[in-house]
Structures are given as C-alpha cells and as structure tokens.
Amino acid sequence: MKRALPLAEPSCGSCNVCCVEYGIDGVKRAGERCQHLVGGEHGCDRYDTRPRACAEYRCAYLTGAVRVRPDALGVVVRETAPVGAIRVLHVEECVPGGLQSWAWCKERSRLAGAMRGSEYVMWSRRGVVSSNATRVQWHVTGETLLAVMA
Numbered sequence: 420m421k422r423a424l425p426l427a428e429p430s431c432g433s434c435n436v437c438c439v440e441y442g443i444d445g446v447k448r449a450g451e452r453c454q455h456l457v458g459g460e461h462g463c464d465r466y467d468t469r470p471r472a473c474a475e476y477r478c479a480y481l482t483g484a485v486r487v488r489p490d491a492l493g494v495v496v497r498e499t500a501p502v503g504a505i506r507v508l509h510v511e512e513c514v515p516g517g518l519q520s521w522a523w524c525k526e527r528s529r530l531a532g533a534m535r536g537s538e539y540v541m542w543s544r545r546g547v548v549s550s551n552a553t554r555v556q557w558h559v560t561g562e563t564l565l566a567v568m569a
C-alpha cells in the first residue's frame with residue numbers, strides 16, 4: 420500500500436475576502452474593502468500591528484468546516500457566539516451569485532449535516548439563509564442578527 424500524502428493545511432493564500440466582507444471596529448465597515456489591503460505577502464500593509472480581531476479571525480475554511488476557500492466558493496462563513504444553545508453561522512456572499520451556486524449548495528448541506536442534532540441558524544446581511552430553530556423568529560438589521568423567542 421502506498422503511503423498517504425499528508426493533506427495540506429488550509430491557508431489564506433491570496434484570498435483576503437474577510438478584509439472586505441466584515442466590519443472591524445475602528446477600521447472599516449462591513450462590505451467595504453479595507454484601506455490597509457494592498458496586496459503583497461499578507462495583503463495587509465500593517466500586518467504586524469493589525470487589530471486583534473483581524474489577527475484572531477479564522478473563517479470556516481481555515482477551521483476545516485468548509486472545504487472550498489471563500490474566494491473560490493463565492494461565500495465566506497464564520498461561526499459566531501451561539502444564541503443560547505443555537506449555533507450561529509454568519510455567511511456572506513463575496514462573489515456575485517455565490518449564495519445561489521451549486522458549490523455553496525453542497526457546502527451548506529454539508530454544514531447542516533455536521534450540525535445534525537443541534538439547532539442552528541445561517542444568516543447573511545440579506546436575511547436568514549437557513550435555520551432549523553423553529554421556536555425562534557430571526558430578524559437581520561445591518562450587521563446584527565436578532566432572535567425573538569416565538
């Protein structure tokens with residue numbers, strides 16, 4: 420039997436999607452390209468002094484929950500703090516049509532399968548993408564997801 424080759428760790432490479440899609444307090448608003456995003460090895464012109472939120476950010480591709488890098492998938496996903504026991508996934512389209520693509524459809528089904536047994540909500544700035552938490556009404560206002568117990 421041949422020895423299996425080690426799988427490469429997911430890495431950002433030339434992605435930089437999170438430097439556009441997410442708001443960072445004191446730096447930029449959501450959906451705007453960061454003024455510090457200039458290309459080069461890390462993309463950021465203040466990489467060594469970047470905000471803690473940037474340094475600690477890991478999208479679902481980096482954690483292994485999503486298999487396709489955001490710039491190729493057209494959708495970026497991050498898991499944020501739960502609402503009670505309900506898992507919360509913030510998903511944003513970063514390429515036009517990303518949320519309607521077949522590739523995202525497959526990843527969304529895979530994510531939902533991985534959360535089987537848990538209640539969850541997937542939401543974007545446009546509204547709720549998917550949820551099995553039926554006792555909750557979800558409202559999206561700007562960058563915020565509001566949960567109202569039904």
Ligand code: SF4
Pocket residue numbers: 430431432434435436437438476477478479480481488489490495
């Ligand atoms: S969206 Fe994910 S893969 Fe892309 S640069 Fe940000 S952390 Fe890296």
Ligand code: SF4
Pocket residue numbers: 437438439443446453454455456457462463464465466469470473474
């Ligand atoms: S400060 Fe740097 S790491 Fe943070 S969003 Fe801007 S370009 Fe990205």
